[in-house]
Amino acid sequence: MVQIFKNVNIDWLANRRVFITVSVLLMLAGLGSAVFRQWKHPNGTEAFNLGVDFKGGTVVTVRFKQRPSAEAIRDALFNAGLKDAIIQPVTDKPDFVLIKIPLEGEGESQAQVDVGRAKVREGLRSFGQEARGELSSDANAAFKIEGTDAVGAVAGAQLRNKAIAVTLAALVGILIYIAFRFEWTYGAAAVIAVFHDVLVTLGFFSIFQWEISLTVIAALLTLVGFSVNDTIVVFDRIRENRKLRRRDSLYKITNDSINQTLSRTVITSGLVFLSVLAMVLFGGEVLRGFSLALLIGVAFGTYSSVAIASPIMVWWEQRLEAANRAAALNVGRPVTGAVRAPVTTGRRDPISPAARNRSRGAGRA
Numbered sequence: 001m002v003q004i005f006k007n008v009n010i011d012w013l014a015n016r017r018v019f020i021t022v023s024v025l026l027m028l029a030g031l032g033s034a035v036f037r038q039w040k041h042p043n044g045t046e047a048f049n050l051g052v053d054f055k056g057g058t059v060v061t062v063r064f065k066q067r068p069s070a071e072a073i074r075d076a077l078f079n080a081g082l083k084d085a086i087i088q089p090v091t092d093k094p095d096f097v098l099i100k101i102p103l104e105g106e107g108e109s110q111a112q113v114d115v116g117r118a119k120v121r122e123g124l125r126s127f128g129q130e131a132r133g134e135l136s137s138d139a140n141a142a143f144k145i146e147g148t149d150a151v152g153a154v155a156g157a158q159l160r161n162k163a164i165a166v167t168l169a170a171l172v173g174i175l176i177y178i179a180f181r182f183e184w185t186y187g188a189a190a191v192i193a194v195f196h197d198v199l200v201t202l203g204f205f206s207i208f209q210w211e212i213s214l215t216v217i218a219a220l221l222t223l224v225g226f227s228v229n230d231t232i233v234v235f236d237r238i239r240e241n242r243k244l245r246r247r248d249s250l251y252k253i254t255n256d257s258i259n260q261t262l263s264r265t266v267i268t269s270g271l272v273f274l275s276v277l278a279m280v281l282f283g284g285e286v287l288r289g290f291s292l293a294l295l296i297g298v299a300f301g302t303y304s305s306v307a308i309a310s311p312i313m314v315w316w317e318q319r320l321e322a323a324n325r326a327a328a329l330n331v332g333r334p335v336t337g338a339v340r341a342p343v344t345t346g347r348r349d350p351i352s353p354a355a356r357n358r359s360r361g362a363g364r365a
Contacts, residue, residue, distance in 0.1 A: 004266055008259040012306055013251055013314060019307030023196055030203015037206065048206055051213035051289075052086060052100040054160045058116040060099040061146045063135055067095055068127060074285055077101075080123030082116075084211055087286065096146070113150050121145060163217040167198070170224050178228075182235055185316045190231045193309035197227045201296045215290040223297030226272070230265060230305040235313070237261050254314050258306055269302040 034047040052059075068076075070087040077085040077099070086100040099120055103112040121130060128142025135144040171191055178187035198220055205212055237257040245253060276298055279291035 004263040005259075008262055010255070010259055010262075012255055012258050013311055016307070016311035019303075020311065023200070023304070023308060026203060027196070027199050030199065030206050033203065033206040048202070049084075049209045049211045050160070051084070051211045052102055053214045054212065055102070056150070057100055057102045058113050059149045060101070060117060060120045061148070062097050062099060062120070062124065062143055063095050063146050064097065064127070064143045065095070065135060065141070067097060070097075070286065071284060072127075073097065073099070073124075076126045077120065077123040079126070080119050082119055082123060086213070110150075113148055117145065117148050159214070163214070167217070167220060167224070170221060171195070174224070174228050178232065178235075181232075182239060185320065186235050186313055189309045189313035189316065190228055190235070192312055193231055193304040194224050194227050196304050196308050197223055197297055197301045200300050201293055204296050205293070210292055211289055213289055215287070216293050219290045219293035219297065222294060223301060226298060227301030227304060230269065230302055231309045233264065234258055234261055234305055234310060238310075238313075250314055250317055254310050258310060265302060265305070269298060273298050 038047040051057075067089070070089065073087050074085055082101050084102055088098040088100065090096040090098060101116050101120065103116065124130070124143050129138075129140055131138040131141030131144040135141055171194060174194065175187045175191045178190050201220065201223065204210070205216070234257060237260055238254055241248075241253045241257050242250070273295070276291055276294045279287055280295055283291050
């Protein structure tokens with residue numbers, strides 16, 4: 001294995017309180033942002049900037065004579081006042097584009113759909129006129145709106161609940177696997193670290209109001225697997241060193257294990273981080289939410305393997321060992337109390353003839 005760092009001797013656990021304090025502050029900042037936004041908007045829809053897939057919206061199907069790029073369509077819609085439009089080309093129909101936008105205006109859902117359709121038409125007019133009949137027969141037309149569909153809030157709520165259920169199911173599966181493969185204390189520490197990574201990532205999305213779509217949920221599930229993989233590597237080295245170095249303390253073994261796997265962690269996480277950073281910078285708006293979630297998740301997933309999972313595991317193991325030693329001492333300790341005097345019944349013990357004769361001889365003398 002390639003070694004970037006050799007003979008590393010960093011006392012990671014000595015700074016565990018600083019690491020945990022930073023993590024708690026980040027999670028509280030995200031929670032505070034979500035609570036404040038929900039209090040500011042009583043319906044709670046602004047705690048996170050949910051996309052069309054979750055809170056409902058309008059899907060407009062547009063056909064172009066010469067389809068512009070997704071970025072050009074997005075810029076045109078942005079100029080028309082549609083900031084959160086999602087552009088999705090149709091693979092089997094190269095001239096068609098699906099434009100997903102949030103519900104616009106107020107009133108009934110149909111009125112909101114009509115307002116959104118009008119804004120889409122206004123934005124697309126920068127490419128040319130809209131066809132009144134068939135697009136192929138109108139020489140001056142550049143596009144035609146083929147249809148408009150509405151995604152209701154009920155469907156959005158179902159998607160949101162399923163996304164939460166899938167994430168929780170993944171965490172439970174991870175807990176069961178690590179508890180079976182290692183010990184339950186290792187599994188609990190790994191799951192707590194994964195919860196930390198997901199909550200910190202969601203906190204950033206709440207603070208900066210980045211849109212949460214289904215691709216962001218996919219990124220969170222990817223993050224769960226990535227974070228647990230790095231944690232398992234560290235835990236596996238800890239388990240090997242505990243078998244080989246039985247006289248060393250768990251504190252020292254954990255520090256040494258983290259230092260021994262540091263090169264692997266930096267190489268793996270660094271390459272993934274650079275790849276995701278390229279997606280953030282050059283992937284465009286379609287992949288922006290997905291890449292941002294992965295960027296934050298990879299950084300804090302690597303951090304949590306060292307700063308969250310390992311300290312929690314060491315703390316838990318030390319508490320269990322102390323409890324087991326105390327229980328063993330209590331079991332092996334003799335029962336203490338006052339020594340009881342022998343019970344007498346008031347009867348005299350019989351005296352043997354030899355003893356009686358000795359007592360008589362002593363009296364005569």
